[in-house]
Amino acid sequence: MKEDKDEPGSRRNFLRSAFAAGVTAATAVIQIDHIQAAPRNTLPADNAKPLAFFRPDEAEFVSAAVDRFIPPDEEWPGAVDAGVVDYIDQQMAGKWGSAGYMYWHGPFKEGTPTQGYQLPFTPAELFRRSIAAVNDHFSAQGTPFHRLSADEQDNYLKMLLTNGTTLNGVPSKVFADFLLQHTVEGFFSDPIYGGNTDMVGWRMLGFPGPYADYYELIDKHGIKLDREPVSIASSAQLHVM
Amino acid sequence: MTQRLKSVDVVVVGVGFMGAIMAKELAAAGLTVVGLERGKKRWTVPEFQAPDIHDELKYSIRKGMMQDVTREAMTFRNSPTQEALPIRQWAAFLPGTDLGGSGVHWNGQTFRFTEADFVWRTRMHERYGKDFVDPSLTIQDWGVTYDELEPYFDKFEYLLGTGGKAGNLNGKIQRGGNPFESWRSREYPNPPMKEQYGGVLFRKAVEEMGHHPFVQPSSNMTRPYTNPEGLQLNACNYCGFCERYACEHFAKATPQTVILPVLLRNPHFELRTEAQVLRVNLDRNKKRATGVTYADASGREFEQPADLVIITTYALNNVRMMLLSGIGKPYDPKIGEGVIGRNYAYQTTGDVYVFYDESVNINPFMAAGASGTLIDDFNDDNFDHSSHGFIGGSYIMSALTNGRPIEFHPTPPGTPDWGKEWKAAIRRHYNHTAHMLIHGSSMPTRTNYLDLDPTYKDAWGLPLLRITFELPDNDVKMTQFCVDRAV
Numbered sequence: 001m002k003e004d005k006d007e008p009g010s011r012r013n014f015l016r017s018a019f020a021a022g023v024t025a026a027t028a029v030i031q032i033d034h035i036q037a038a039p040r041n042t043l044p045a046d047n048a049k050p051l052a053f054f055r056p057d058e059a060e061f062v063s064a065a066v067d068r069f070i071p072p073d074e075e076w077p078g079a080v081d082a083g084v085v086d087y088i089d090q091q092m093a094g095k096w097g098s099a100g101y102m103y104w105h106g107p108f109k110e111g112t113p114t115q116g117y118q119l120p121f122t123p124a125e126l127f128r129r130s131i132a133a134v135n136d137h138f139s140a141q142g143t144p145f146h147r148l149s150a151d152e153q154d155n156y157l158k159m160l161l162t163n164g165t166t167l168n169g170v171p172s173k174v175f176a177d178f179l180l181q182h183t184v185e186g187f188f189s190d191p192i193y194g195g196n197t198d199m200v201g202w203r204m205l206g207f208p209g210p211y212a213d214y215y216e217l218i219d220k221h222g223i224k225l226d227r228e229p230v231s232i233a234s235s236a237q238l239h240v241m
Numbered sequence: 242m243t244q245r246l247k248s249v250d251v252v253v254v255g256v257g258f259m260g261a262i263m264a265k266e267l268a269a270a271g272l273t274v275v276g277l278e279r280g281k282k283r284w285t286v287p288e289f290q291a292p293d294i295h296d297e298l299k300y301s302i303r304k305g306m307m308q309d310v311t312r313e314a315m316t317f318r319n320s321p322t323q324e325a326l327p328i329r330q331w332a333a334f335l336p337g338t339d340l341g342g343s344g345v346h347w348n349g350q351t352f353r354f355t356e357a358d359f360v361w362r363t364r365m366h367e368r369y370g371k372d373f374v375d376p377s378l379t380i381q382d383w384g385v386t387y388d389e390l391e392p393y394f395d396k397f398e399y400l401l402g403t404g405g406k407a408g409n410l411n412g413k414i415q416r417g418g419n420p421f422e423s424w425r426s427r428e429y430p431n432p433p434m435k436e437q438y439g440g441v442l443f444r445k446a447v448e449e450m451g452h453h454p455f456v457q458p459s460s461n462m463t464r465p466y467t468n469p470e471g472l473q474l475n476a477c478n479y480c481g482f483c484e485r486y487a488c489e490h491f492a493k494a495t496p497q498t499v500i501l502p503v504l505l506r507n508p509h510f511e512l513r514t515e516a517q518v519l520r521v522n523l524d525r526n527k528k529r530a531t532g533v534t535y536a537d538a539s540g541r542e543f544e545q546p547a548d549l550v551i552i553t554t555y556a557l558n559n560v561r562m563m564l565l566s567g568i569g570k571p572y573d574p575k576i577g578e579g580v581i582g583r584n585y586a587y588q589t590t591g592d593v594y595v596f597y598d599e600s601v602n603i604n605p606f607m608a609a610g611a612s613g614t615l616i617d618d619f620n621d622d623n624f625d626h627s628s629h630g631f632i633g634g635s636y637i638m639s640a641l642t643n644g645r646p647i648e649f650h651p652t653p654p655g656t657p658d659w660g661k662e663w664k665a666a667i668r669r670h671y672n673h674t675a676h677m678l679i680h681g682s683s684m685p686t687r688t689n690y691l692d693l694d695p696t697y698k699d700a701w702g703l704p705l706l707r708i709t710f711e712l713p714d715n716d717v718k719m720t721q722f723c724v725d726r727a728v
Contacts, residue, residue: 069659076664101303102329103314105697111326114319118326154660161658180659188646189298205671207606207646210295214479214607221438222602232292 051086052093053124057144058131059085064146066183068153076204077197079183087186087195088127088179097124119170123178130175133167190232202229211235243534248546249273252533254518254562255554257342261496261504262400263551268509275545276504277516277535280339285497289345289487297645300485306346308336312700315557319711321574321688327697327705333587334708335485336557340514341496343555348484348610348642349460349493351403353394356387356423357622364622365632374632375715378684379577379584387423395426398458401494402466402474404431405458419455421617431463435479438603439595439675440614443639452616457638459611460494470503481643483610493610516543519701521550521566530568536701556585560691561706572690574709582692584685585708589635589716591679591724594651602672606644613640613678619723620681631715635681635723644671651676679723686713 051059063080066088072078079085091097099122108120121129138145145153159165161180163173186195188202190210196202202209209229217223250272253260260276268274283289299305308331315334316325328334337343357364362380365373374380407428408418433456436444444454461477468474477492491498504510515538522531522544532546552559560582563569572583597603615638617623626632643649650667651674657663694707 070664071661073661073664076668096303101311103310103327104329105327107696109324109326112319112323115317115326115328116332117329157659183659184650185298185302185647188650189302190296192296193298201646204668205646205650207644207671210297210482210645211291212478212480212606214481214604215476217604218437218479218607219435221441223604224602225604232296235292 051089053089053097054085054092057135058128059089060144060146061131061134062088062179064148064153065157065179066186068150068157069180069183070187071150077200079187081197082187082200083191083195083197084183084186087189087193088182090194091182091185092124092127097127098122117174119174121170126170126175126178129168130170130172133170192232196231199229199231202231209235243542243544245544246546248532248548249275250547251275251549251551252277252545252547254521254533254550254552255279255342255558256340256496256501256512256514257337257553257555258344258496258500260342260551260553261500263553264510265500265504265507267549268504268507272509272549274510275547276510276512277518277533277545278340278512278514279517280342280514282340282512282514283345283487283497284340285487285489285491285495289489291489294487294489295480295482297647300346301645301648304331304335304485306337306339306485306487307331308338313705314697314699315706315708316694316697317708317710319709321709325694325697325707325709334557336555340512341501344494344496345487346485347493347495350611350613351398351401351405351458351460353422353425354387354390355421355621359383359386359390368622369627369632373627375713377686378632378713378715379687380632380684381584391424391426398460399430400468400470400499401460402431402462402468402499403429403458403460403494404433404463405429406433406455408455417455419617420453421620421623429458430468431466434459434461434463434477434609434612436614437608437612437639437641438601439639439641440612442675443677444614447616447637452618454614454616457611457613457615457640459609461488461609461611462492462494468499470500472499472502474498477609479607479609479612481606481608481645483608484642517701518562519565519703521552521562521568522546523567527567557691557706557708561693564693565703571692574688574690577687582690585689585691585710586683586685587710589681589683589712589720591635591681591720591727593677593679593724593727594653595675595677596651596653596670597673597675599669599673603641603675604644604672605641605649605674605676608641608643610642612642613638615639619726629718629722631718631722633682633684633716633719635679635720637723637727638678638680639675640678641676646671677727679720679727681719681723682716684713684715686711689713 063085066079066084070079111118160172160176163171165172167175189196208225209231211230251267251274253264253276256276256278264274264276310331314327316327318325337346360382362382406418407415407425408420408422409424412424414420436456447454462474464476466474475491516535518533518535521533524531530550532544533550534542534544536542552562563581564571569581570579571581572579615636617636620634620636651670652666656666689710692707693704697705699705
C-alpha cells in the first residue's frame with residue numbers, strides 16, 4: 001500500500017491544483033459578462049465540455065444552484081468544478097432522464113409521501129419544466145438567478161426546498177430535492193459518470209474508492225489510511241497491470 | 242398459441258437460494274426437474290467482476306440488481322381505505338431478480354429464528370396473559386417447532402459456510418457466543434468475522450453495562466472454505482461492497498458459489514432463464530397443480546406440465562403467483578378470513594449515529610456485509626416485557642456495512658442539508674462516525690396484507706401485487722424502547 005505524501009496526484013498536490021481551479025472559475029464568471037449577447041446556442045465559457053441536455057440558460061441556473069448546494073471553499077472545489085453539471089446533464093440525456101429505470105404506466109395520480117414519486121413527468125421533463133419556471137420568474141424581475149448574490153440565491157433555494165411555490169405544475173420541493181440529490185450523486189459517484197472530477201469528492205471525505213482489500217487492515221483499529229483513491233477506470237488499468 | 246412441452250416431475254418457479262436447494266434435493270433423488278428463472282443467467286465470472294461491479298450509482302442508487310421495475314412493479318398504500326399507487330422506483334422493498342435471485346445481492350447476515358418465535362402466540366399468552374397483547378396484532382404459532390427445524394438450520398449454515406461462535410451448544414451456554422440463541426447441535430462451520438473499530442468500542446461499552454455482545458453470524462467467508470457439496474469459497478476481504486452488490490471474490494455465499502454448479506451438473510435438472518411464469522395451471526377441481534404457463538424473452542408462451550410445482554420467488558411474489566393462479570382463499574381484511582396474503586410483516590428499524598472526535602478513525606469503508614458486533618439482550622422474548630406495553634424486540638448492533646459516499650455521509654443533528662456548513666460537516670465526520678442499527682420484529686396486523694392491484698398491470702398484462710402496510714403501534718413503541726437502550 002502506498003502511503004506517499006508528495007508524489008504527483010497526492011492529496012497535498014491536489015490541494016494546490018484545487019486552489020488553481022478556484023481561481024480559474026472566478027475568472028470564467030467575469031467572462032460570462034462579456035458574452036451575454038451571444039447567440040442562444042453558444043455554450044457558456046466555463047463549460048469546457050459540450051452539454052447534451054441542458055440549454056445554456058438552463059445550465060446557468062443549474063451551475064449557480066449546485067454551487068450553492070456544494071460551494072467551493074479554500075481547500076475543496078464546489079459542485080461545478082467537480083463536474084456535477086456534466087453529471088446531471090448526462091443523466092438527463094440518458095436512460096434515467098427518460099424514466100428508463102421507472103415503472104412508467106398510468107394512471108398517474110397524486111399520492112402520499114410514503115408512496116414516492118408519482119408525477120407524470122420523466123426526470124428530464126421535470127428538470128426542464130421546473131427550470132423554465134424559475135428562469136421565467138427571474139427574467140420577469142430583470143436579474144437571472146445566477147446574477148443574484150449568494151445570500152439571495154440561498155434564500156430562493158430554501159424557499160424551493162420548503163415547497164414555497166409551484167413550478168409549471170411541479171411542487172418546488174420535489175424539484176429542489178431532486179436537484180440536491182443529483183448534486184450529491186454527481187459529487188460522489190464514480191468519475192465514469194462525468195462528475196467527481198479527479199475523485200475530488202472521495203479525496204475530500206477520505207473514501208479510498210471502490211477497489212480495495214482490507215483483510216489485513218480491518219483489525220488494525222484506528223489506523224489512518226492515506227493513499228490515492230482508485231476509481232473504476234483507474235482500477236481497470238490496475239487489473240491490466 | 243401456447244406450445245405444450247413434455248411433462249416433467251417437478252417445476253421450480255424462481256431459481257434463487259430456495260429454488261436451487263429444492264431443485265438440487267429433488268434432482269438428486271432422481272426426479273426430472275425444470276427450473277424456470279425470469280431473469281438472465283449470471284455468474285461470478287464474468288458478470289460480477291471488476292471493474293464494473295463496485296459501482297455505487299448503478300447498484301445502490303439505480304438498484305441495478307433488483308426486479309425490473311419497468312416491467313414488474315408493486316403498488317403500495319398504508320391502509321385499506323387508501324388508493325394504492327405503483328412504486329415507480331424501488332426504495333424500501335428490494336426484490337432481486339436474475340439467476341440466484343436476492344441470494345446474490347444479500348449481505349450474508351445469517352440468523353436463526355428462536356424457539357419462542359415458532360410458538361409466539363402461546364408464549365405471549367402464557368408469559369404475559371391473554372389481555373397483554375394489543376388485540377389488533379394477529380399473531381399465531383407456526384405449527385412447526387424449532388426442534389424440528391434445527392437439523393435444517395444446521396445443514397443450511399454448513400452449505401453456506403456461515404462464520405460465528407455458538408452461544409448455546411445442545412443447551413450448554415458458551416462464552417463469546419449469543420447466550421440468547423436457541424440450542425444448536427454443533428459449532429458454526431467457520432469462525433466469526435473480524436470486528437470493526439466501532440464494534441470493539443461498542444463491545445467495551447455494553448460489557449460494562451452487563452450485556453452480552455457477540456459477533457454477527459456471517460455468510461461472508463472468514464477463511465477459505467469447501468462446503469459439503471465440494472464447492473470452494475475464498476475468505477472475504479472486507480471491501481465494503483456487499484449489500485445490493487454481487488461478490489467478485491467467491492467470498493459471499495450465494496446460489497452461484499454454494500449450490501448451482503452442482504445442480505447444473507445433474508442431468509435430471511434443466512435450467513431455463515428468461516422464462517416468465519404467468520400462472521400455475523390447476524386441474525378442474527382447482528385442487529391440484531398440473532404445471533405452469535410461461536413466456537420466454539420474445540413473448541412466446543409455453544405450457545410446462547409437471548406433477549409438482551414449487552413456487553420459490555420470495556414471500557411477495559409467491560403470494561402474487563398464487564393469487565394470479567386462483568390457488569387458495571385470498572385474505573379479506575374486512576372479515577379477517579382467508580389465508581393467501583394474510584399477516585404480511587416487514588421489518589422495523591432505527592438508527593443511532595455516534596460522532597467521535599477526529600482522533601478516532603472509524604474507517605467505515607473497511608466492512609463486510611455481515612460485519613457487526615451486537616447484543617440480543619433486548620430482542621425477541623429475551624427480556625421481561627410486562628412493564629413495557631409491547632411485544633417483540635430488536636438487536637442493537639454496531640455495524641457499518643460500507644463507507645460508500647453517496648449513501649454514507651453522516652452529519653450530527655442540527656447540521657443543514659446543504660451549503661458550506663454541510664460540506665464542512667460531512668468532511669469532518671465521514672471517518673469519525675460509528676453507527677448502531679436497531680433492527681427488530683414486525684408484528685402482523687389485521688390490515689397489513691397482500692392482494693392483487695385492481696388498476697395497475699405488469700408488462701404481460703397481469704395485475705401487480707398490492708402491498709398494504711403501516712407500522713403497528715406495538716412496533717413503534719418497541720423500536721423507541723430499543724433506541725433508548727442504545728442511546
